[in-house]
Structure formats: C-alpha cells, structure tokens
Amino acid sequence: MTSKPEEPDRLVEGARKHGERHRRWLREGGEPSVAGRLAQIGVLGWIIVVPALGGIFLGRWLDRTFDTGVFWTAPLLMLGLGLGCWSAWKWVNSA
Template sequence: MTGQEKDPGDQDPLVKGVRLRGDRHRRWLREGDPSVTRRLAQIGVLGWIIVVPMLIAIFLGRWLDKTFNSGLFWTAPLLMLGLALGCWSGWKWMKSA
C-alpha cells in the first residue's frame, strides 16, 4: 500500500464509529470520569448553543416586522428556523465531544 492510498475501512461508518468509541474509551482510561463542574459546564454550553441562534432569529424577525409593519410574520418562522439551527448545532457539538 502506498502513502496515497486510503484504507477501505476509512469510508465505512461502522469502522469510524468503532474507532471513535475506542478513542473515547482510551481517553476515559487516561483521564477518568469528568467532574461535576465539567458536566455542568457542558450543559451550559449546550444551552447557549441552542439559545443564541434563537435569540438572533427573534431580533432579526422583530426588526423585519417593524420595518415592514407585518405583525409577527417574520418573527415566528425565523424563531423556528433559529430553534432548528440551534438544535442541529447542539447535536453536532454533542457528537463531536
């Protein structure tokens, strides 16, 4: 195998998952269980990852509604979009952690 060829197992999601699990297990053996404060910090970060896009969407929606005098026409759908984006970002962050 030359240096430019890739292992066929690198494309398989099962192999990737097993390697990720093994890496996490080795890190756990090396570092031990995370402390309570670390877990609380992770929960706090996850909350902000979800809330910040929602707040940005609300502010943008309210500004658009004031500009076009449209009630809640922009705020409601942008809030849902912000929630979806925040949940997706939180999901991606949790899978990488």
C-alpha cells in the same frame, strides 16, 4: 509431525484491549467532574438559545421595518431553534 500455529486466546486478547482502553481513559482525564458536566450542559443550552434569540431579534426588526406584525418573527424563531438544535446535536456527537 507439523504443529499448527496457535491462535491467540480470545480472553487474553479481550483483557489486553480492556486494559489499553482503561489506561487511555485514565491518561485522558477519566470521568469529568461535576463542574465539568455542568459546564457542558451550560454550553449546550447556549448553543440552542443564541440562534433562537438571533431569529427573534432579526424577525422583530424586519416586522417593525415592514410593519408586518409577526410575519417574520415566527418563522425566524423556528429557523433559529432548528439551527440551534442541529448545532447541539453535532456538538454532542463530536464529543
């Protein structure tokens, strides 16, 4: 009589994987503290604000130089906001 090889029990395998993930989570520091979360939110805000402010400053300088009203300020502000939001999106998804 031939015995077929035993298939690993799915429940046991799932429990083993869960235990490994939990140990890795504990080893890597677990849940961030409130201060850590607030720091992340602060960094996220600056990632969006700095390019927008850069667009405003560059746009105002160009508008003063060429006497064009807000011709450069508005599009460079939008470009800065777009760049900041894109950078924030990439930063959040990489973390």
